[in-house]
Amino acid sequence: MKPKALLFDVFGTVVNWRLGITRDLTTHFQNHPCNHAPEVIADAWRAQYQSSMEPIRSGRRGYVDLDTLHAENLELVAKMFHLELGTPEEKKWLIEAWHRLPCWPDSVPGIRALQRQFICASQSNGHIALAVNLARYNQFAWDVILGAEIVRTYKPAPAAYTRACEALGLRPAQCMMVAAHNSDLAAAREQGMQTAFIRRPTEHGPSQTIDLEPTDDWELTASSIVDLNCAIGNLD
């Protein structure tokens, strides 16, 4: 059955976060030299991501947005690697690097093509301001921005999927989660959503070891969002 809506994971699936963060760290290091490669710092910053959301998923901490978690995680990484964060403005600019991430080359043409047939929604752990800034930075518009701030929790908490479908007035079976991460798709399928895996074999750099291939029989697997637009035509 063809879905009515596609819900997209964003970091890694639609945007190349490692390229964008590395680029802005490189600029920062011109004024605040660092002994480590920007890729090392980008990976270390991202590595704090999942554990920083855990207290919110489990209910031990109230909802705070991703700018707040990125700021806290940057402080941790700065201590670990002896980084200078500079003035409050410079630190803020670095945190907002997550609002200026470039799309993978296929993302914008792929989403634009899919929008002719399907509601295309951002279903990210980013908050509304981050999601709208990312889309505008890449010169496209989602049909609707869902995600953490709407559902008040972080994926892969079950409510992150069920409440997003509800907000569209659709049943989970009418919605397809699109992600480059098997764990995201497993959690979406658990709630009754359809699933599509996008291969992003360099999301974590050239020596990536995880999520190189689908680990389950997802409804669709594709090597880009443009390919997903072709593959989805074969459904039903």
Next chain:
Amino acid sequence: MKPKALLFDVFGTVVNWRLGITRDLTTHFQNHPCNHAPEVIADAWRAQYQSSMEPIRSGRRGYVDLDTLHAENLELVAKMFHLELGTPEEKKWLIEAWHRLPCWPDSVPGIRALQRQFICASQSNGHIALAVNLARYNQFAWDVILGAEIVRTYKPAPAAYTRACEALGLRPAQCMMVAAHNSDLAAAREQGMQTAFIRRPTEHGPSQTIDLEPTDDWELTASSIVDLNCAIGNLD
């Protein structure tokens, strides 16, 4: 100062609700004849709108979405005018007429032009599903859908404006409310937003008496959204 984001009222400002509701009532009356003109029923249905939101604005009733209020209001109008609502499916189809409203002819080209420079957001009393369906019906996409379901109350409650700006990470002064209704703009200005009035002299039909002209010195006044795109170029 040029705003960063434009927040649009939708019913009346962007879409011609009276035309869409009249069209679908006309279809319904083919199977369930009615002694009244469809325009009379459309106006009566819409006339229940403000009073039905009042218990939610005042906190006496928890948040329910506009489909729920439209259903309750349709029942009231059916009693007043002795309408037959038909089967549950027929009634649902009528309620969903509010998801199938045509834009005024200038709305889509105007919003597309404004999106080159500004975040363009839906800031309607409609819920998320209604807003996304209305945009897709008219073949465009907002940068972001804000509105009642995000802020959990109805305009002109102050929080409906302040929380929408917060969701964009912007101060009210960086946001401009765009509406065909002076009362909406007055409430937005009260919270520190900029304001733009769009003339829609036939929103309520050919003998409209309210909101024909701006009643205050709004930052901008225009006769269409295309004109707004020209007028906003003169700001700064």
